[in-house]
Structure formats: structure tokens, C-alpha cells
Amino acid sequence: MLARIYRDHRQGLYSLALAVTRHTQMAEDAVHDAFTRLCRVELSPDRDPVPYVFKAVRNAALDQIRRRQRASQRGDSLFDTSALPDPGTLDTHRAVETAERDALVREAVDRLPDDERELITMKLYAGLTFRQIAESLAQPLATVASRYRRTLTKLRSDMESLV
Amino acid sequence: MTQDLEQGLQSQPLREPPADLDQWVADLLNNDAAENAPSQITFPRSRRPWAAWAAVAALVLLGGVLLSLNLPWTAPPPGTDPASIAGGPIRFEPVRFDQQWSTFDAGDVVRWPDRSPVQPVVHRQIQQTRWVDDKRNIQIELLVPRHDIHLLPVRID
Numbered sequence: 460m461l462a463r464i465y466r467d468h469r470q471g472l473y474s475l476a477l478a479v480t481r482h483t484q485m486a487e488d489a490v491h492d493a494f495t496r497l498c499r500v501e502l503s504p505d506r507d508p509v510p511y512v513f514k515a516v517r518n519a520a521l522d523q524i525r526r527r528q529r530a531s532q533r534g535d536s537l538f539d540t541s542a543l544p545d546p547g548t549l550d551t552h553r554a555v556e557t558a559e560r561d562a563l564v565r566e567a568v569d570r571l572p573d574d575e576r577e578l579i580t581m582k583l584y585a586g587l588t589f590r591q592i593a594e595s596l597a598q599p600l601a602t603v604a605s606r607y608r609r610t611l612t613k614l615r616s617d618m619e620s621l622v
Numbered sequence: 623m624t625q626d627l628e629q630g631l632q633s634q635p636l637r638e639p640p641a642d643l644d645q646w647v648a649d650l651l652n653n654d655a656a657e658n659a660p661s662q663i664t665f666p667r668s669r670r671p672w673a674a675w676a677a678v679a680a681l682v683l684l685g686g687v688l689l690s691l692n693l694p695w696t697a698p699p700p701g702t703d704p705a706s707i708a709g710g711p712i713r714f715e716p717v718r719f720d721q722q723w724s725t726f727d728a729g730d731v732v733r734w735p736d737r738s739p740v741q742p743v744v745h746r747q748i749q750q751t752r753w754v755d756d757k758r759n760i761q762i763e764l765l766v767p768r769h770d771i772h773l774l775p776v777r778i779d
Contacts, residue, residue: 462651464735469647473639487643494647504771505732505742539637564630583631611627 461497464512471585472516474537478580479520479573481533489520510594513581517595537580538565567617575610582607724748731776740773 465472472493476486493515502508524533540562549555568579581592589607593600724747731741746769753762 462648465647465651469639469644470636473643474636477637483637483640487640487646490639490643491646491650494650498650504773505729507733507735509735535637537637539635542635561630561634565634568631568634579631583628584636608624611624614631615627 474580474584476520478576483535485523489523493519510591513595563618563621739776741776743772745770
């Protein structure tokens with residue numbers, strides 16, 4: 460079951476670990492540590508195991524931060540921009556505008572407080588439902604949903620302020 | 623407006639998990655699967671210690687019986703007359719195989735990860751097998767407890 464969950468959610472799990480740690484090596488270690496621990500527990504067949512696995516990865520990522528105390532080095536972006544074209548090479552005004560707007564989006568996400576970045580990652584990049592996020596974060600469903608809406612509103616205003 | 627922003631966020635290229643992380647996790651899960659691979663005689667995981675002790679006790683008992691009969695542990699040389707072997711061959715016949723005790727407990731309907739509704743049914747039972755050699759008036763009994771969970775698909779209209 461764990462192998463299937465990893466296969467289906469590897470991107471979301473890694474992104475969540477990266478959203479928490481903001482450090483690629485720590486994110487890798489967090490996912491690995493979490494699965495090492497998960498191998499030793501028996502997942503309950505009567506509950507959705509996905510929120511439990513995300514919770515384990517999140518806890519392992521928080522452990523990484525506590526253990527390594529590398530806050531000053533934690534600045535890795537959630538996004539991979541290495542394959543994006545250089546804005547200087549784009550030939551149309553519209554393409555340049557889109558590239559600039561996308562850069563603002565990424566910057567705004569990276570600048571979010573940790574808990575809000577985690578929430579956006581779980582919802583949009585891991586594809587979890589509000590119910591799964593609520594279970595994973597041990598928070599009420601309504602709280603998670605309203606926090607998500609607030610974070611989107613905040614992101615929009617942050618992007619406008621960055622322009 | 624919100625949907626536009628969500629789509630804009632989702633279209634951003636994510637940093638992908640590195641290949642060595644995939645390999646680590648695959649190795650980890652493969653090792654774990656190998657450690658938990660069922661043996662030829664399988665017992666449900668939750669009752670393995672109990673069942674293993676029952677099996678060991680039966681084997682010890684069987685060994686004791688064979689020792690008390692003073693039977694050779696190695697095969698006789700080819701051409702040996704079976705009648706010359708002390709006591710002759712042991713003929714154990716399973717005279718009874720019955721289920722001593724069995725219960726079914728149905729749990730609440732839950733959603734499987736693919737969202738389909740299933741109902742867990744816990745089946746607990748103790749199986750008893752008895753071998754008897756009437757000639758020597760020997761009986762061997764093996765009790766195997768089982769604890770299985772079956773997931774039954776449920777149709778919700």
C-alpha cells in the first residue's frame with residue numbers, strides 16, 4: 460500500500476516537505492525518514508491512509524528543521540525554473556508579460572509564511588481534498604477551508620504589491 | 623477570480639523529487655516487503671506469535687512421540703524389509719478437521735482510498751486438526767487461531 464501511495468503522491472509529498480523545509484536536501488531526508496517510520500507501522504484499513512502519510516512527511520520535515528537548525532540556509536524555492544526560457548529571449552510582449560506574472564506568482568508563494576505555503580502545496584500541488592488536509596493537519600475542516608481562501612486572497616494582494 | 627489564481631499557481635513548474643529519492647524509497651519498501659513476505663505456512667499477521675507457538679508445540683509433541691517410539695531418523699538402506707524396522711511405519715490419518723469456534727463481526731462502512739464504500743468484516747476462528755494412530759493409541763492435535771479481515775464492497779444507492 461505504501462508503494463502505491465508513494466507512486467501516486469511522490470510529487471505532492473516532496474513538494475510538501477520542500478514547502479516546510481525550504482531546503483532540497485532536508486526535504487529528501489524528510490520523505491525518506493517518514494517512509495522509514497511508516498514501514499514500521501501498520502496502516503489502518505478502515506481509514507484513508509493518504510492524510511496519515513502526508514502528516515508523517517510533514518512531521519519528518521519539521522523534525523529536520525529542529526534537528527539541523529539551518530534556518531539561514533533555508534531558501535530553496537518550491538519551483539524549478541531551470542527549464543523556463545530566459546525572459547530576454549521571448550519574442551512577444553504577451554509572452555514576456557506571462558513570464559513576468561508567473562515569476563510573481565512563484566515569488567509570492569515562496570514568501571508565504573510556512574503554514575500558508577504548506578496549505579497551498581497540499582491543496583494545489585498534492586491534490587488533497589480539504590477533508591484530507593484537515594485530517595493531516597489535525598484541524599477542523601471549516602478552518603482549513605477558510606484558511607485556504609484567506610491565503611489565496613493574501614497571495615493575490617501580495618502579487619499586486621510586488622508589481 | 624479565485625479559479626484564475628488557482629490555475630496560475632498550478633501551472634508553475636514544481637521542483638521534482640530527485641531520482642535517488644525514488645530509488646531510496648523503492649529500496650526501503652522492497653526490503654520491508656521482503657522482511658514481511660509470508661512464509662510457506664502463513665498465519666494472519668496479528669496472530670502470528672500465538673499461531674507460531676501452537677505450531678512449535680505440535681512439532682515438539684510430534685518429536686517426543688517419535689523419540690518414544692525409538693524410530694530411526696534416517697531412511698533405511700535400500701532393500702531393507704519394512705517389517706524389520708522397529709515398530710513398523712507410523713500411519714497417521716487426519717480423522718477430524720473441524721472448526722471449534724468462529725465469529726463474524728461487521729464494522730462500519732468506510733471509504734477505500736479509491737473512494738469506493740467497503741465494509742470490513744472481522745472473522746475470528748480457531749481451527750482444530752487431529753491426527754490419530756489407533757494402533758499405538760496416539761493422538762496429535764493442532765489448534766490454529768485465525769484472525770482475518772475481509773473488505774466487502776458495499777453498494778450505496
